[in-house]
Amino acid sequence: xxxxxxxxxxxxxxxxxxxxxxxxxxxxxxxxxxxxxxxxxxxxxxxxxxxxxxxxxxxxxxxxxxxxxxxxxxxxxxxxxxxxxxxxxxxxxxxxxxxxxxxxxxxxxxxxxxxxxxxxxxxxxxxxxxxxxxxxxxxxxxxxxxxxxxxxxxxxxxxxxxxxxxxxxxxxxxxxxxxxxxxxxxxxxxxxxxxxxxxxxxxxxxxxxxxxxxxxxxxxxxxxxxxxxxxxxxxxxxxxxxxxxxxxxxx
Amino acid sequence: xxxxxxxxxxxxxxxxxxxxxxxxxxxxxxxxxxxxxxxxxxxxxxxxxxxxxxxxxxxxxxxxxxxxxxxxxxxxxxxxxxxxxxxxxxxxxxxxxxxxxxxxxxxxxxxxxxxxxxxxxxxxxxxxxxxxxxxxxxxxxxxxxxxxxxxxxxxxxxxxxxxxxxxxxxxxxxxxxxxxxxxxxxxxxxxxxxxxxxxxxxxxxxxxxxxxxxxxxxxxxxxxxxxxxxxxxxxxxxxxxxxxxxxxxxxxxxxxxxxxxxxxxxxxxxxxxxxxxxxxxxxxxxxxxxxxxxxxxxxxxxxxxxxxxxxxxxxxxxxxxxxxxxxxxxxxxxxxxxxxxxxxxxxxxxxxxxxxxxxxxxxxxxxxxxxxxxxxxxxxxxxxxxxxxxxxxxxxxxxxxxxxxxxxxxxxxxxxxxxxxxxxxxxxx
Ligand SMILES: Nc1ncnc2c1ncn2[C@@H]1O[C@H](COP(=O)(O)OP(=O)(O)OP(=O)(O)O)[C@@H](O)[C@H]1O
Ligand SMILES: [Mg+2]
Numbered sequence: 001x002x003x004x005x006x007x008x009x010x011x012x013x014x015x016x017x018x019x020x021x022x023x024x025x026x027x028x029x030x031x032x033x034x035x036x037x038x039x040x041x042x043x044x045x046x047x048x049x050x051x052x053x054x055x056x057x058x059x060x061x062x063x064x065x066x067x068x069x070x071x072x073x074x075x076x077x078x079x080x081x082x083x084x085x086x087x088x089x090x091x092x093x094x095x096x097x098x099x100x101x102x103x104x105x106x107x108x109x110x111x112x113x114x115x116x117x118x119x120x121x122x123x124x125x126x127x128x129x130x131x132x133x134x135x136x137x138x139x140x141x142x143x144x145x146x147x148x149x150x151x152x153x154x155x156x157x158x159x160x161x162x163x164x165x166x167x168x169x170x171x172x173x174x175x176x177x178x179x180x181x182x183x184x185x186x187x188x189x190x191x192x193x194x195x196x197x198x199x200x201x202x203x204x205x206x207x208x209x210x211x212x213x214x215x216x217x218x219x220x221x222x223x224x225x226x227x228x229x230x231x232x233x234x235x236x237x238x239x240x241x242x243x244x245x246x247x248x249x250x251x
Numbered sequence: 252x253x254x255x256x257x258x259x260x261x262x263x264x265x266x267x268x269x270x271x272x273x274x275x276x277x278x279x280x281x282x283x284x285x286x287x288x289x290x291x292x293x294x295x296x297x298x299x300x301x302x303x304x305x306x307x308x309x310x311x312x313x314x315x316x317x318x319x320x321x322x323x324x325x326x327x328x329x330x331x332x333x334x335x336x337x338x339x340x341x342x343x344x345x346x347x348x349x350x351x352x353x354x355x356x357x358x359x360x361x362x363x364x365x366x367x368x369x370x371x372x373x374x375x376x377x378x379x380x381x382x383x384x385x386x387x388x389x390x391x392x393x394x395x396x397x398x399x400x401x402x403x404x405x406x407x408x409x410x411x412x413x414x415x416x417x418x419x420x421x422x423x424x425x426x427x428x429x430x431x432x433x434x435x436x437x438x439x440x441x442x443x444x445x446x447x448x449x450x451x452x453x454x455x456x457x458x459x460x461x462x463x464x465x466x467x468x469x470x471x472x473x474x475x476x477x478x479x480x481x482x483x484x485x486x487x488x489x490x491x492x493x494x495x496x497x498x499x500x501x502x503x504x505x506x507x508x509x510x511x512x513x514x515x516x517x518x519x520x521x522x523x524x525x526x527x528x529x530x531x532x533x534x535x536x537x538x539x540x541x542x543x544x545x546x547x548x549x550x551x552x553x554x555x556x557x558x559x560x561x562x563x564x565x566x567x568x569x570x571x572x573x574x575x576x577x578x579x580x581x582x583x584x585x586x587x588x589x590x591x592x593x594x595x596x597x598x599x600x601x602x603x604x605x606x607x608x609x610x611x612x613x614x615x616x617x618x619x620x621x622x623x624x625x626x627x628x629x630x631x632x633x634x635x636x637x638x639x640x641x642x643x644x645x646x647x648x649x650x651x652x653x654x655x656x657x658x659x660x661x662x663x664x665x666x667x668x669x670x671x672x673x674x675x676x677x678x679x680x
Contacts, residue, residue, distance in 0.1 A: 050634045053626065078636035090631035094649025100632070103645065108636035143649075144631075160635060 001199040002026040002049075002168050007060035009048050009224075018044045020224035021060065024201075026168070026217075031200040033210055033235060036221030037243050042203045043087050045221070046172045050084040051077050064168055078104075079111035083166030085157035087173045087203075092144040097156070100144050101126060101163055108164065129162040133189055150177035158189040169193070170201045175209035187212030207239040220246055258294025261312060262392065265295055268314070269400045269431070272367070279367035282379035286398035289383065293390045302389055305569040305601045306540040310509050311393060311485050316455035318427040319481040322506070326673050328420075329449045329475045330666050335418040342423060343403055343430020343453045357411035358444070363433055366406035374406050377435045381461040381489035385515035389544060389573075394487040394513070397459040401433035409442040409468070416471075421450030423479065428453050434460040438468035438496075445660065446470070451477025451484070451507070458486040466493035466520055472500040473663045475670065480506045480536070487513040494520030494549070501658045503667050504531040504539055505674045511540045518545075518552040518580070528557040528657035530667075532674050533566030533598075540569035541589075547580035547610075556587040559654040561647050562598035563678070573605040574615055581610050587617035592624065592650045594643075644675045 002025070009019035018041045026032050034042055048055050049062055051074030062069045064080055072080075092100070106116040117125070130140060133155050145153050154174050161169055171190070175183055190200065190213050202213060210218075210232065218234040219226045222243065227250040228234065238246070271283050296308040310317070339349040345362055347353070353360055366374050379398045385391060407417070421430070430453030438444060442465070452458065464470050476484060484507060490498050504510050516525045531539045545554045560568035570589035591600025600621040608615060624646050632642035648671055655671070658664040 050630075052630050052634075073639065074630060074633040075636050075638045075642075078634055084634055086631070090627055092628050092631065092646070092649060094652040095632075095645050099645070100635070100637075103637050103641065104632075104635035107638060107641065111636065111638075164635065 261295035416445035421452035448474035563594035
């Protein structure tokens, strides 16, 4: 599904290298988790994959089902089925959630040569997904994320994911700032989407989320590299002992 | 030649170019003479005048109106769906054969030329009078010129709550022509009127409206200024607001080589509300200037100015907005925001926000920003599959929407949004 090889990335604006050779492969249907200390490059990796500007890839590749991601625009990556749930969802005054979702769905369909979804079907789809995530109709009519609480913003990310049905979902700290119930809702939202042909890359600091969404593989990222990979037990080790031992052992 | 001499010479030329109408009632003749005297004293506007620093008035006072091509209409006429009293002007001349019968329940209305020949007592308190009040402290010579010369327009006295809006539809026919239009409106106590204006009016337009809003009355104004690219326009609206009255005005300007919109609002009674808003979209040879002056001359009034300008391909936007709070105007609530969205590096947004406050218990704020499309927002939208061009359009429309929200009537607001979307979509074809 997603294959990242030897990815090196620096900032365009300043001479700062952030990713120093990331290797990662996610198979169809798998859930991978990435953990790692603050500032190790997790969000940067997700942004680079999603196509944010301001980064220069100095070496390496990233492909989705064999198609090169790094040479195409962010919207093309989305149409290919890549989705990033933002660590900090963006507030956009003046554009309602509904308009945003409808434009996104239809843009992706258009890019894939599919027919646009009619208004009634779209409304039904969004209402149903919103209901399962406990997002009320008022929130849908409000401008994107404006005045949303931290947890509402994260649930809104999952709503977008549920409506767009991407095949490669990257979740950047979607669990941060969620109360216990919201965490369950989000996890259920993710689990509902789990499928043979859909994969997840879950960036998190906590075992909590992984209690609900069991990962197949856990990676530890440090200083711009994946320094260790293992099973779910690796996350438990981090939870108990922090990163100290792991980082020492790979140093 | 020194600037002042040039200003006075030009004023004389402008006055000579168009005779001051004769045969009017004594009060009207006196109002015209006073306007002539004002202009003669002030001189014509000049680039070196403080309030024309950002906007060169030369084209507005040049001897000839420019030839302006016509944009073929490819969208439905603005606001045409609402039930309204439609009064059509062609090149600034009222066209009764194209208009509804000039009558509406709840008000008295007659063509300006007619009104000025009769002894109507209310109009003498308004015609030229509000314009004259608005000349201090900032000179508005083009408005005085308009008062001296205009023969077209309407005199409207509103006595009740009028549900059906009046729509002035300004059509163009000739390629090159001046239109000089002057309306006077008096809203009696608790009266209410919505005035719609649409169209470019002429290749060069001078439009002045004086609005006297009595206690408890409400005046709602929504206008669009046409789509012709090279047209020139000067407009000025002078409003005097009585106690607990409401004044709301919104202007959409898309295209036009030069537009100067002045709005001069004075609170003369306590607890009044005035919202003045505008959205403009400029592409290329476009210079748009909003010059606003709100005087709080009474306590407990609320004023808002909300102006948004989207500029590309070297377009220029100007905002000069002032809030003057006199010492009597305690507990004033004044707000002003002007924002420019520059779609490229060639465009410019020039602002001069001013606060002058003599009362001590007031709440006044103003802000002005200028910037490009927010890259973070753009990334968020494109990351969901929305192409960059379309995402930019969404953000442009979102940007101007804060001004559109000032329109109270949802139907009129929807029409404005549709036209904004049309403008934006046409740029991407
Ligand atoms: N635009 C930028 N300008 C300057 N430094 C940046 C920029 N983007 C990222 N960095 C730096 O790169 C490093 C990696 O940042 P990144 O956000 O990817 O970390 P992270 O692993 O997601 O951290 P966290 O767990 O705190 O979310 C940090 O040191 C950060 O300060
Ligand atoms: Mg991060």
